[in-house]
Amino acid sequence: MKSQPRRLERVAVAQAPSDRPNRAEVEQAIRTMIRWAGDDPARDGLRETPDRVARAFEEYFSGYAQDPTEILQKTFEEIEGYDEMIVLRGVRFESHCEHHMAPIVGRAWVAYIPQGRVVGISKLARLVDIYAKRLQIQEKMTAQIANTINDVLNPEGVGVIIKATHHCMTTRGAHKPGTDLVTSRMLGVFRDNALTRQELLGLANSDD
Known part of the structure; x- marks a missing residue:
């Protein structure tokens, strides 16, 4: 379920x-x-x-003027029964933290298992940008991307992993360069099936 x-x-x-x-x-x-x-x-x-x-x-901050659900409306159903994982890896983004308005620079791995229809891969990258180009915290942005895909496409599952460097930590405050934050949001089979989740995590870690 x-x-x-x-x-x-x-x-x-x-x-x-x-x-x-x-x-x-x-x-x-x-x-x-x-x-x-x-x-x-x-x-x-x-x-x-x-x-x-x-x-x-x-x-x-151009993401405030864009509707993240609208870009996922056009889908394709002629997929010959394809029902395996689709993963867009390492989508680079720039955002700004809502606490200090300092840059957040990172990459996102966006995955879903379709249920009869797929969306153009460029739309997944645009979805990341829409949420990135707002004042953000990484945890919220990760959930927003995954929830939007889940709500609009109704797939078997969605997995989103984000790895990012936060300048509010590296260039001020704690002054800890070389660190990054990793967040994930797993829904559907990515949450319920440990093997599916591990496959996605392996794909993300292989890009390091």
Whole structure:
């Protein structure tokens, strides 16, 4: 029997458009941060920094404007009865932690066992990016990816493994470079069948 995941709240955007600050307010906030850091936002080297940072943030957090369930809607049923594991290995991503807004850089292994239909592999990579391009903690992001695949595709099972380096730990605070965090979310046969789960873990570890 397939395990039923705890449903996580899906948030397409963080705020209603009317509540969001406009671009001028964002750039002014960045100038304030530069002054707080001890520098002069009016000097030549920093004059265009507020605009650059605002544009960078638009890219970093573009996942809020995308619906993660929508990209999995198009599926393919002509699979000749294929019912073995599908694994997209080592999907690189960049995210930002919600506690310090410091970078999280890592890779994701995304697996599922189909039940009559499959999705294009690029859609799995895009799903990782949609959740990565938000303020995150790795544990939540791992669950969100797995739960979305499970909810939309209704496969026999889903397994997601993420390995990532957190700059909030490596470049500040504890200052422990060379460490990474490993998280996993197993649903359906990946949770219930130890051999299936071990096969996925072996595929992930073989890329180290």
